[in-house]
Amino acid sequence: MLRALVAADVLALLRIALLRPVPAILPLDRSIAWAVGAFTFTAVLMLGERAMVAAFWRRHGIGIPRGASALVAATPCDRMLCTRLDRMTDHRLGYVFCWGLAPTSGLRTIADAATLEAMIRSGQIGDLVVFVQRGDGPEARSKIDALLARLADQPVRIRLAFDAVAEIGACDLATGRSLRLVTVLDRPIRPFGAMAKRSMDVGGAALLIILLGPLLALIALALRMTGPVLFRQRRIGLDGAPFTVFKFRTMRPQPPRQAAGPVSQAQPGDRRITRLGAILRRLSLDELPQLFNVLRGEMSLVGPRPHAPHTTAGDFTFEQAIAFYGVRHRVKPGLTGLAQVRGLRGPTDRRDLVAARVAADLDYIERWSPWLDLAILLRTIPAVLIGRNAI
Secondary structure (H helix, E strand, C coil), X not given: CHHHHHHHHHHHHHHHHHCCCCCCCCCHHHHHHHHHHHHHHHHHHHHXXXXXXXXXXXXXXXXCCCCEEEEEECCCCCHHHHHHHHHHCCCCEXXXXXXXXXXXXXXXXXXXXXXXXXXXXXXXXXXXXXXXXXXXXXXXXXXXXXXHHHCCCCCCEEEEEEEHHHHXXXXXXXXXXXXXXXXXXXXXXXXXXXXHHHHHHHHHHHHHHHHCHHHHHHHHHHHHCCCCCEEEEEEECHHHCEEEEEEECCECCCCCCCCCCCEECCCCCCCCECHHHHHHHXXXXXXXXHHHHHHXXXXXXXXXXXXXXXXXXXXXXXXXXXCCHHHHHHCCCEEECHHHHCCCCCCCCCHHHHHHHHHHHHHHHHCCCHHHHHHHHHHHHHHHHHCCCCC
């Protein structure tokens, strides 16, 4: 930007010197003084504005990973390699997690994966650099894959570091510059995009609650005659954090569960579902109380549908159906989503059905934009009226 400003000012000075009208309105020295003054004023304003924005972003942790960087490696790394990786990261490498001892790395060692996960959640680590090399065997690679799957829903940026010369034979690279970093997982919605999405959520949820208020009250009165109005359940939200989701009760009151365990989904013809509940489920009206979850900031109007922890589908849980299932938790869960408007609803008693839903969620995360959210909201209306695969 400064180079462009200097170029523009030089052109202005050349114009003043070579193409001045006769007689000149201002003396040459005064014209040059005005041009230099304008350049200085513009440069100060531009640099000052950028410095203020950068300070604001650093203060609120926007645009940069939280905390220090940690190195993950299947085999010990020497100090020279750590120094080279340290120069490539946004934050200085402070920790190392290795399945073998790394006495010469000069970094503080993290004992186990649980400690690493706790440090990420507490904000001590915001950037993870995973170093892989040709010498890592299948067992080492499987350990790294398992760790990445475990951290898929954590608030951490994960980057893959590798030696381009050793891995892909990029011989035209200098040996000292052969290390490469590739971002594997990151926060998919940037801060300004998240602000726009949140504004749409608050405005849309408030408007829908006002417009649908009489319908909500009528359903609540009908349900109150036979038991509780709302059904509350723990679901997995942003960054894998649990929250309580609200739904209109569609089943007969059940005794409280004594212990946490796998949660089974409702099936077609489930005898627990009441007649009114069947209608609410058919039209997806049982989901309307989640508008209050949206106002509370726990959900969004559009996003992957929230699932209960360890939800069973057939003889497996959702987490077991696909390795990187947790990636869908890097955005807020939604009242509706791309999977729902594609008709991917109903029973998920096969792994391919779960994989199709998760694939739609990941497609949404990859292609997110405010316009995609708006398109999904508009497509939700006919999807609800048709009620394909609704239970």
